[in-house]
Amino acid sequence: MDSTAIDVRQLAKMIDHSLLRPELTTAEVLRGCELAATYDVASVCVRPADVALAVKALDGTAVAVGTVIGFPHGGSTTAVKAGEVVDALAAGATELDMVLNIGLLRSGEDDAVREDIAAVVDASGGVGLTKVIFENAYLDDEEKLRACRLSTLAGADFVKTSTGFAPGGATLEDVRLMRANVPAHMRVKAAGGVRTLDRMLEFVAAGAERFGATATATILDDLAARRAAA
Template sequence: MRTVADVAKMIDHSLLRPELTDDDVRAGCDLAARYDVASVCVKPCDVQSAAERLTGSGVAIGTVVGFPHGSSSSRIKAAEAHAAVNDGAGELDMVLNIGRLRAGEDEAVLADIRAVVESAPGIVVKVIFENAYLTDDEKIRACRLSEQAGATYVKTSTGFASGGATPADIRLMRAHVSDRVKVKAAGGVRTLDVLLKLNEAGATRFGATATAAILDELAARLA
């Protein structure tokens, strides 16, 4: 079984719910630092304060682009990404243009992803597909386009749609990107057993709000 430290460094502690206050975000950042997770994923308006609070902690600052529907123009997504990096973000989770993917407009989807990647050189970019709305063929095309655009990760879901990460989707996505591209699971990752099952399927990063419960459960099992 993996160590608590190993699993912690697979978790992006999610602080994206619209009702979260400044106090909630500060508490979430403190929890992320205490458990030494991979990153916090905060709303764009919270990037600067999170970066200040977590300086020197070893926890990366992530935020979202075109969230949650992916429907902003590519120009706006690129500007949003650039602003987030200037505020201190080192990781960006962008939602691709779901409608254009479903319509078969692959060149537009490619350009949309590439606009974000090129606006944030050297930054980890994770492309969110929102698999609840997609066929397997559309997921496969999204994998190919994300890799072609230079993304670092492909990601299952925002966590705000009707469905989230499944082992079948993780296996599909893992099979259709090269080893250079990693897979992130998000949506419904609320227990240790779910995380471990998705990890076995090929995911190496997880968006979660139940971070403390997951890691405390692993510590109890190892004890």
């Protein structure tokens, strides 16, 4: 996509408005859903316990509700991750951001990592988009490449850079690497540290098609102002 020609609606539909901080109150989650509806973003990404609340708040809008699986460390058992998917879908979620098992990936246990991802994909039954979070701050390039391959083999829809809770977040280099090493039908999501319009547009140019963001209003208002002044 040409990042210089993107309009406000197109960029909004690339944003998953993130409501994942552990201290968020119910009122804050509801305000986040209201903001997401106002800007008509792609989705909100909420904590699992908030899915039903967000689904109700966003009823009648075009904003999807997503949640996280095995978050933020990826170390839950595969059965627990699959169970989280079942609960999330029952509550109305349609997008699932799962953390792969980072320790197993770094240990070279590729079959176990692929099976873990595939169990989440299978549990979704094709109802929810599955995004696999690598948590790249902990991985070297060889491990990132293996994560791309394993996510592809497991049938995931997206690969994602980060949770936003590790020492580092998305980098342009990682997005380029991920885009180059998954098939065209898979998409790349950048998360962690993408807080300005200029930064987001750099990531669009690098190949990201979805973003986890908390600075949604600031980014979209900036783009609207620039387009109005052009």
